Amino acid sequence: MGRKLLWALLVAGLGLTSGARADDYPTHPITIIVPFAAGGPSDAMARVLAERMRISLGQPLVVENVTGAGGSIGVARAVQSPPDGYTISFGHLGTHVANGAVYKLKYDLVADIEPVVLLPSNPMIVVSKNAVPATSLKELIEWLKSRPSPPTAGTAGAGSGSHIAGVYFESVSGIKLQYVPYRGTAPALNDLIAGQIDLIVDQTSNSIAQVRAGTIRAYAITDSKRLASAPGIPTAEEAGLKGFNMTLWSGLWVPKGTPKEIVAKLNAAAVEALNDPAVRKQLEGQGLEMTPKDQLTPEALGARQKAEIAKWWPIIKAANIKVD
Numbered sequence: 477m478g479r480k481l482l483w484a485l486l487v488a489g490l491g492l493t494s495g496a497r498a499d500d501y502p503t504h505p506i507t508i509i510v511p512f513a514a515g516g517p518s519d520a521m522a523r524v525l526a527e528r529m530r531i532s533l534g535q536p537l538v539v540e541n542v543t544g545a546g547g548s549i550g551v552a553r554a555v556q557s558p559p560d561g562y563t564i565s566f567g568h569l570g571t572h573v574a575n576g577a578v579y580k581l582k583y584d585l586v587a588d589i590e591p592v593v594l595l596p597s598n599p600m601i602v603v604s605k606n607a608v609p610a611t612s613l614k615e616l617i618e619w620l621k622s623r624p625s626p627p628t629a630g631t632a633g634a635g636s637g638s639h640i641a642g643v644y645f646e647s648v649s650g651i652k653l654q655y656v657p658y659r660g661t662a663p664a665l666n667d668l669i670a671g672q673i674d675l676i677v678d679q680t681s682n683s684i685a686q687v688r689a690g691t692i693r694a695y696a697i698t699d700s701k702r703l704a705s706a707p708g709i710p711t712a713e714e715a716g717l718k719g720f721n722m723t724l725w726s727g728l729w730v731p732k733g734t735p736k737e738i739v740a741k742l743n744a745a746a747v748e749a750l751n752d753p754a755v756r757k758q759l760e761g762q763g764l765e766m767t768p769k770d771q772l773t774p775e776a777l778g779a780r781q782k783a784e785i786a787k788w789w790p791i792i793k794a795a796n797i798k799v800d
């Protein structure tokens with residue numbers, strides 16, 4: 477018997493109503509499942525939020541990293557949890573959009589989860605190990621094309637943000653890459669710094685500190701305007717590559733069937749966190765763009781996710797990225 481069915485029977489047997497559970501929620505710690513490695517961009521954002529949401533909710537929010545298969549193992553764990561507000565799924569454009577086109581998932585990315593809040597976004601950034609002899613995006617593309625075998629690109633697994641961005645980079649530039657999957661872009665970045673892989677098309681929030689420290693080299697960001705926090709890095713278009721636009725947004729979801737009042741409490745706590753000047757300063761310092769205030773509703777996240785599924789699934793299917 478599935479965990480969800482078991483939970484539903486238990487709730488019915490005890491005569492609990494969702495309203496009764498929602499009234500005093502939360503009474504014990506909440507788990508946020510981050511589907512990638514500790515120390516990476518998803519983990520970093522989740523921990524900043526968890527710390528501030530604890531103050532509003534009066535209970536700790538514990539981050540659990542459940543990694544593998546482009547984030548789909550962690551999302552599956554969250555989807556299959558009881559719909560009681562004590563398990564939250566942290567994810568993004570990769571896990572909650574792209575994965576549906578890449579894997580045969582045992583869950584439906586729209587029907588089996590409830591959106592809670594749309595989180596900050598950041599453009600992707602093309603970064604290489606320092607040993608690559610290129611000083612501009614144009615030179616990098618020439619160097620990548622001149623290699624006898626495809627250069628290596630680190631990703632957080634098939635269907636992750638860094639993988640989709642890498643495939644996008646291939647299609648707009650005509651290069652060919654060989655992907656090296658990790659459990660997140662934190663370990664991929666360590667290998668890039670050590671020179672074990674050639675490049676990553678990474679979330680800016682993950683790479684920017686290393687770019688500033690000079691341990692890796694940045695070529696361009698996939699946005700229409702330069703980042704306020706790193707104005708020296710050109711957009712892909714300014715660097716001569718048209719059509720390479722991608723913003724990786726994140727979000728929080730809970731299992732389908734979670735009482736509306738609990739979703740509202742979680743949304744309110746997340747909104748309070750995102751409006752806190754100290755949290756904003758921390759996230760903006762990582763190169764993240766804060767969610768516009770009118771987009772901080774569960775409905776806005778649901779609409780964004782559906783629109784991105786309509787946009788990305790045909791692109792991913794055309795690129796024939798599949799993992800069975």
Ligand code: MLT
Pocket residue numbers: 512513516517518519568570631632636637638639659660661662679
């Ligand atoms: C991570 O936290 O490692 C990332 O979100 C991975 C990715 O999707 O590229």
